[in-house]
Amino acid sequence: xxxxxxxxxxxxxxxxxxxxxxxxxxxxxxxxxxxxxxxxxxxxxxxxxxxxxxxxxxxxxxxxxxxxxxxxxxxxxxxxxxxxxxxxxxxxxxxxxxxxxxxxxxxxxxxxxxxxxxxxxxxxxxxxxxxxxxxxxxxxxxxxxxxxxxxxxxxxxxxxxxxxxxxxxx
Numbered sequence: 001x002x003x004x005x006x007x008x009x010x011x012x013x014x015x016x017x018x019x020x021x022x023x024x025x026x027x028x029x030x031x032x033x034x035x036x037x038x039x040x041x042x043x044x045x046x047x048x049x050x051x052x053x054x055x056x057x058x059x060x061x062x063x064x065x066x067x068x069x070x071x072x073x074x075x076x077x078x079x080x081x082x083x084x085x086x087x088x089x090x091x092x093x094x095x096x097x098x099x100x101x102x103x104x105x106x107x108x109x110x111x112x113x114x115x116x117x118x119x120x121x122x123x124x125x126x127x128x129x130x131x132x133x134x135x136x137x138x139x140x141x142x143x144x145x146x147x148x149x150x151x152x153x154x155x156x157x158x159x160x161x162x163x164x165x166x167x168x169x170x
Contacts, residue, residue, distance in 0.1 A: 001073035002030040004115075005080050005090045012147045013081045013117040019156055020077065020115060020145075023163035031069060033090045036061045042096040054100035062097045070098075074170035075111040075142070077162070078130070082118025086126055095133070107137035111169045113145070113162045120146045142166045 002021065006014040021030055039060045047055045054063050070076065080087035098106070112134050120127055127144065134141045142165050145158045 001069055001075070002028065002077045002079055002115075003033065003070075003094070004030060004078075005033045005088050007034070011081060011117055013079055013115070016115050016117065016145070016147060016155065016159060017079050020079075020159045020163060023160045029069065031065065033094060036065060038062050038090075038093055038097065041093045042099050048100040052101050052104075054097070056097075062094075063100055066098060066101070071106060073110065075113070075166040076107075077113040077115055077166070079115040080117070082116060082120065082123065082126065085123060086129070087116075105136065105138040107134075107139040110137070110139045111142050111166050112137075112139045113142040113166050115159070115162075116144060116146045118146065119148045120144060121148060140169060142169060 002017060004013065004017050006017055008014060017030060021028060037060045039056060043055065045055050047053065057063050078091075080091050083089075086092065112130075114130055116126075130144075131141055143158075143162050145155065145162050147155055149155065
């Protein structure tokens with residue numbers, strides 16, 4: 001499962017997601033957060049604390065998507081463009097809303113890859129966030145691929161290796 005917020009025909013992220021997708025001989029699912037109905041970030045009401053039922057369960061697509069797609073994936077790739085010192089506000093909403101599963105590690109044993117458009121090597125805090133998120137979730141970080149190098153062939157090779165390694169580990 002690839003989760004992205006790439007804007008069609010804008011920037012490198014969509015091209016990297018397309019190259020990664022092409023690494024597979026079978027079709028893999030790519031979900032663009034821009035295509036989902038997500039009405040709000042987490043509002044902190046803690047309604048989910050009792051039975052993992054979010055106040056927004058019936059009002060938008062997020063919780064159904066998380067339960068049906070995210071929880072059933074063995075290998076997931078998060079794809080985003082660096083905006084200031086993090087990813088987009090839509091990604092913040094994704095991470096906030098995933099709180100509806102409480103403090104349970106819902107990605108236990110899953111393989112996580114990251115495709116980042118932007119200078120990740122200059123932003124250790126963002127890398128630490130992703131590694132911490134994976135650790136808290138008891139998931140494994142397969143690798144990070146960025147477009148901060150100017151060598152398209154090397155980026156393509158790294159995307160291919162992310163696909164191969166992620167499948168091997170899954």
